[in-house]
Amino acid sequence: MAKVQSLAELKKLRERIKSNIDLREKGNNIEEMILIKVAMATCGIAAGAKTIMNSFIDELKKEKIENVVVTQTGCMGYCHSEPTVEITLPGKEGIIFGNVDEKKVKELIERYIKSGELVDGIIPNNYKTIE
Amino acid sequence: MAGYKMHVLICGGTGCVASASDTLLSNFKKVLQEKGLENDIQVVKTGCFGFCEKGPVVKIVPDNTFYVQVKPEHATEIVEEHIIKGRKVEHLLYIDPETKERISDSKHMDFYKKQMKIATRNCGFINPENIEEYISRDGYDALGKALSEMTPEAVIEEMKTSGMRGRGGGGFPTGLKWQIARSYASDVKYVVCNADEGDPGAFMDRSILEGDPHSVLEAMAICGYAIGAENGLIYIRAEYPLAIHRLKIAIEQARELGFLGKNIFGTNFSFDIELKYGAGAFVCGEETALIHSMEGERGEPTTKPPFPAESGFWGKPTNVNNVETLASIPVILLKGGAWYSSIGTEKSKGTKVFALAGKVNNVGLIEVPMGTSLREIIFNIGGGIKDGKKFKAVQTGGPSGGCLSEKDLDTPIDYDTLIERGSMMGSGGMIVMDEDDCMVSIAKFYLEFTVDESCGKCTPCRIGTKRLQEMLEKITTGKGTMKDLEKMKYLCNVIKDTSLCGLGQSAPNPILSTLENFWDEYVAHVTEQRCPAGQCSALLRYFILPDKCIGCTACARVCPVTCISGKVKEVHLINQDTCIKCGACYSKCRFNAIIRK
Known part of the structure; x- marks a missing residue:
């Protein structure tokens, strides 16, 4: 690696590598974050959950939405509607959306994440997560 | 490629490595590879989380799940259950000693709730062997800021404003120390990092060097700039192989990126750091003895003045700072001295790292604001006394400190209150004792330590501590008299007043403080030949x-x-x-x- 010659160069370097520990920084303030959990069990992955997860990450980056954590979880039990994602806005109950495709990802970001507007595809929550 | 979706942080401190966290780490990597998840889940070896009692510790982010006492064979279970199926592995979660409930999230553990991490900010958060992770946490910003935006005088001024006092034990104001070192003109000057942590039961400095070595390197370069030195030396005991290993990696990486070496940040300031190994003698924590040891001489102290700031390593102006002091400095420069001085008490600013050990539930490394009471440390953070026994005393400051009793539990701790009560801050070791500990035996233990570690140069320390130890031996075998107690007290004060260096001057503290706080126990040994705690086998x-x-x-x-x-x-x-x-x-x-x- 080249030597850092100035404070400005150091800041540039940091911008480039900061994302490596981003997830840990966000974990420190998890309650202020928008949490997107993609169900990544066998059923989810078979239905394309990996692509969905990546497109969430890419789209959010494009939209410059920073206060969001995209992570994976196990089977939520809605194998009929995979891929499923659970989105939790800060201070609100999580909502599960089913049959998410790349078009839906854009719609979810545009409408639910940005302005809290509900969109089609909600799966009624029939269980409680024990913390 | 979108990057990692989860991080598995595994403690790589000495304590957890000793309980096989290395094998655990390689197991995690293997299992993730088998499941094809190596590009989705990052496994990170971090520094000490502080929760050594229940190591090896594994933390999963972003959900902050905190697993304790994880064995190598648990890797598969955590990957399959938590990472793939999203279910927490219940039996590896921490159990609150009071409510007996399992706590899944480190944010809800009393151990972490009351802490404030400055010196240990990166321990358990970053991979200490990766400079990029340190840089991501504003690493080397303070050095860049000092070199390009501040004069050396301004740096010293900021340090003075912060009110930071030396964390090695003496508590001398750091800014003032730097100013004095700067005031001596010389072609060559030295910045020395004192990593000769010698108190029994203390491991703050080791954990910082293992968990965040770059913070110390950065601060040494800042100090070099402030006092006008181009050479840095870290005096570290050879018994700290892991810390040495990580320091070497860190120095190499810092040189590669130009944070050490010639023309740092494109300025005409140059600074480099070298390691010096100590053989592990307690007295070498004293700065003049440390300097002699680095020069290849016997590790013996000399009288001050001249202070090292005037004539230190090879007779050149030398500034010696402790590891923990240095680790806090980058934060002070970035956030400002005024911010730092807003934390703590009137005369002791900022935070202090303590190594909590002994009969306390949560043995480990903690960092709290100055002025926190012993009760909060032992009962809230420390989780109370083991096996529901009764608290008896807490020993602070190692062999130079003293024992505080129940009546001191609510004292806000800082440099001055501890001295007022006959103990001292020392480097931050804190050993908790319960009803089964005999205070006379404890005093004897510390005296045995100082007798061993006394360098022998001055008479009061060499012979005086030996006589004290003999008197304690007499008392614990039931042969002591009331006259001995009087003589012992007198001798303690003579040694305190006449010893050459801090080791002798503080060696009688364990006796004086136990005489003061546990007089009845001494009397029981002498007059009734009885040991109330049932520890002195002869009685x-x-x-x-x-x-x-x-x-x-x-x-x-x-x-x-x-x-x-x-x-x-x-x-x-x-x-x-x-x-x-x-x-x-x-x-x-x-x-x-x-x-x-």
Whole structure:
């Protein structure tokens, strides 16, 4: 690696590598974050959950939405509607959306994440997560 | 590629490595690879999380799940259950000692709730062997800011504003120390990092060097700029191989990126760091002894003045700072001295790292604002006394400190309040004792340590501590007199006043503070030949309770001096004249028929 010659160069370097520990920084303030959990069990992955997860990450980056954590979880039990994602806005109950495709990802970001507007595809929550 | 979706942070501190966290780490990597998840889940080896009691510790982010006492074979279970299926592995979660509930999230543990991490900000958060992770946490910003935006005088001024005092034990104001070192003109000057952590039970400095070595390197370069030095030396004991290993990696990486070496940040400031190994002598934590040891001489102190700031390493102006002091400095420069001085008490600013050890539930490394009370540290963060026993005393400051009792529990701790109460801050070791600990024996333990570690140069320390140890020996074997107690007190004060360096001057503290706080216990040893805590074996008597003894002969068979007589199915009897008080019968008896008093 080249030597850092100035404070400005150091800041540039940091911008480039900061994302490596981003997830840990966000974990420190998890309650202020928008949490997107993609169900990544066998059923989810078979239905394309990996692509969905990546497109969430890419789209959010494009939209410059920073206060969001995209992570994976196990089977939520809605194998009929995979891929499923659970989105939790800060201070609100999580909502599960089913049959998410790349078009839906854009719609979810545009409408639910940005302005809290509900969109089609909600799966009624029939269980409680024990913390 | 979108990057990692989860991080598995595994503690790589000495404590957890000793419980096989290395194998755990490689198991995690192997399992993730088998499942094809190596590009989705990042496994990170971090520094110490501080929660050494329950190591090895594994933290999963972003959900902050905190797993304790994780064995290598648990890797598969965590990957399959938590990472793939999204279910927490219940049996590896931490159990709150009071409510007996399992706590999944480190943010809800009392241990972490009351802490404030400045010096240990990156420990357990970043991979210490990766400079990029340090840079991501504003690493080397403070150095860049100092070099390109501040004059050396301004840096010193900021340090003075912060009110930071040396964390090695002396508590000398750091800014002032730098100013004095700057005031001596010389072609060559040295910045020395004192990593000769010698107190029994203290591991703050080791954990910082293992968990965040770059913060120390950065601060040393800042200090070099402030005092006008181009050479840095880290004096570290050879018993800290992991810290040495990580320091070497860190120095190499810092050189590669130009944070050490010639023309740092494109300025004309140059600075480089070298390691010097100590053989682990307590006295070498004293700065003049440390300097002699680095020069290849015997590690013996010399009189001050001249202070190292005037004539130190090879007779050149030298500034010696402790690891923990240095680790806080980058944050002080970035957030400002005023911010730092807003934390803590009137005369002790900022936070202090303590190594919590002894009979406390959560043994580990903690960092709290100055002025936090002992009660909060021991009962809230420390989780109270082990096995529900009663708190008796806490020893602070290692062999130079003293024992504080119940009545001091609510004192806000800082440099001055501890000295007022006959102890001292020292480097931050904190050993908790319960009702089963004999305070006379504790004082004897520390005196044995100072007798061993006294370098022998000055008479009061060399001979005085030996005499003190002999008097304590007399008392713990029931041969002491009230006259001895008086003589001991007098000798303590003589040693305090006449010793050459801090080691001798503070060596009597464990005795003086226990005499003050636990006088009754000394008197019981002397006048009644009784040890109230039941620890001094010479003063114990073992008896067999006739109504409980069933005559199984187990005690008689285990006795090494065959002083127990009695026939099968008859009550046994201990011959007090020949009994050597080894306690073998006591632990062998299954019917609680043997008592000691």
